[in-house]
Amino acid sequence: MDYKTMRDRIEDMVNDNHKDFVKAIISMEKGINDESALDKLYDAYMDNDSLNLLHEEFDYMIEDLREQGQIKDLSYVQEEKDNLINIVGNIVGKVDVIERENKNGEAFKVANFSVVSKDGEGNKVYHNCSAYGEKSDILKDFKQGDFIKLFGQIRTSIDDNGKEHSNVRILSSKLLKAKEQTKG
Secondary structure (H helix, E strand, C coil), X not given: CCHHHHHHHHHHHHHHCHHHHHHHHHHHXXXXXXXXXXXXXXXXXXXXXXXXXXXCHHHHHHHHHHHCCCCCCCCCEEECHHHEEEEEEEEEEEEEXXXXXXXXXXXXXXXXXXXXXXXXXXXXXXXXXXXXXXXXXXXXXXXXXCEEEEEEEEEEEECCCCCEEEEEEEEEEEEEECHHHCCC
C-alpha cells in the first residue's frame, strides 16, 4: 500500500469515527489497552485545544491514571517478543559513561545505569541498563530521579557461580520529566 492510499484510508477512518480512531492511535503509541482509560484520555485530548495527538502530555496523563489505579492492563514494564521491553521509571544512582574498545581496537562509549519501575502489582522492579555508541550520548545528561521511557532488548547471562544476570540494551530513550520538574 502506498502513501496516498494509506493517507486516504486514515482520513476515512478519522471522518467515520473520530473517537475510536484517536483511542486506537493512543493505544498503539502508548501501549494502553484499558478501554475506560482510553475514554478518559480521549476526553482530556478533546478538552485541551493545545494538545497534539501524540504530545508527551499523554505520558503525564497516563502516569496520573496509573497512580490513581485507573489503568488495569498495563504494567510499567511491558515485555514484547524477541526479549524486547518497554520500561517507564526513574533513574537510580548516576549514569556512568565509560569508553571501551571493541575486538578491532575501535573505541566506543557505553552508558551504564539502573532504572526502577513498578510491576502490575505495584512492586518495585530494578533494571540494569546499558546504552552503546550514539545512544549513550543522549543518556549521559540524565540524572538520578529523572523520569524516563526506555525501549530495549533484555540480555541474560549466567556467571561462573550459576547466577543469572540480566541487562537491558537500550535501543531508544526519552526523558519524560527531569527530577527538578517532578511533582513533589
